[in-house]
Amino acid sequence: MIIILDIFLNTLDVFPRAALLTLRLTVTSLLLGCFIGLIIAFFRISSNKLLNYVATVYIGLIRGTPLIVQIAILYFGIASIVTFSQFWAGALALAIHNGAYIAEIFRGAIQAVDRGQMEAARSLGMSYPLAMRRIVLPQAFKFSIPPLGNQFIIGLKDSSLVAYVGMAELWGSGLSEAASNYRQLESYIVVGFYYLALVMLFSFLLKKLEKRMSLDTKLLD
């Protein structure tokens, strides 16, 4: 116990900064992932066979391979085409991974909106994109918040895997810390605390958002 506290105090110059990097990495990759997810979700529900196929293959590949393999391939793949900073290469790899799962969340939410909504909008002369943007998506967004929150927490924890391509985020720092102080167990416990704190912060914010949304959703039929 004393040793854990000791390590905690001795790493105050390392782990908080690493935790901040983890947070930046996570938020960046999830925002990008939402963007990718929305586009892929549209591909999935589109009547265009090619777009459909692209989305299905993308989701299938991401779901069918381990994240660590994707990170390695994307990281070195991206690095061999364009020179990104390490941060952006890692964030992009995580975004491409999370995007597939977020796409499925968005697709489900869009399809959960009553078909009558689109029909009513179209019958008023609204074009498909306009009806999607003004009528369907705002309702779908509310449906997608709980599963999206879940995916955000998974995304936060999964970001630890970019340590293996050399990023000194929380887990990466934990690895080097343990290697230098020879106190593996205690060091990893400290790192665990930091992750737990971050997840609790995320959960708190998500719950607040959900509550605010549910005040609005009471207005839903």
Place this chain on the structure above:
Amino acid sequence: MITISNLVKSFGPQTVLQGIDLTVTEKEVVVIIGASGSGKSTLLRCINFLEVFDKGEISIQNKKIVPEETNLNKVREEVGMVFQHFNLFPHKNVLENIIEAPVHVKKMDKAMAAEKALQLLEKVGLRDKAYAYPSNLSGGQKQRVAIARALAMEPRIMLFDEPTSALDPELVGEVLQVMKQLAKEGMTMVVVTHEMGFAREVADRIVFMGDGKILEEGPPEQFFTNPQHAKARQFLNRVL
């Protein structure tokens, strides 16, 4: 006003509309009746091009509409539709529901659209509900808002698909009242309904459908007192 000729529509192997010919003239109120599954909704949805049909022609105001070559959004601006389940936008209040299309489709000034919306709400007796959300309205109120919403686009013709079927019996009257008023003002209307009283009183013409065809049509007096087709007689025996 609307001319439909030889309209054919299939869902997979099932031919739901088997060559419909129907003309609706200006200011006419046509009531379509028929058993469940006879294709009434499908016909209405074809008139609005919400459904893609396989064969036949629809002309609106003597202009043949070729779906591939026409901006159907423009056509739908002229053809209002009221649905059985209202389909109000739940995330918008009554006023926002009504001004949504005028503002975003017709690019009408928001204040002007709101003013017009309030007039329409006055007309359907819901002026005091302008800022209520759909979930706080009764079925009858929802349907009257839906009618106001469709009217806000100033359509030349209104389609109603069983507008009172989802309502509690005591709420049917208030919706029919609004529709009667609309008919009296000279709106061209095509109404699918099971309300025979309304059909008899308001319709200029009854169209009886069965198995995807129009089996009989004529003025309500003639249809209700002396139906010609055996299926029409059967149907009337069941519902009257």
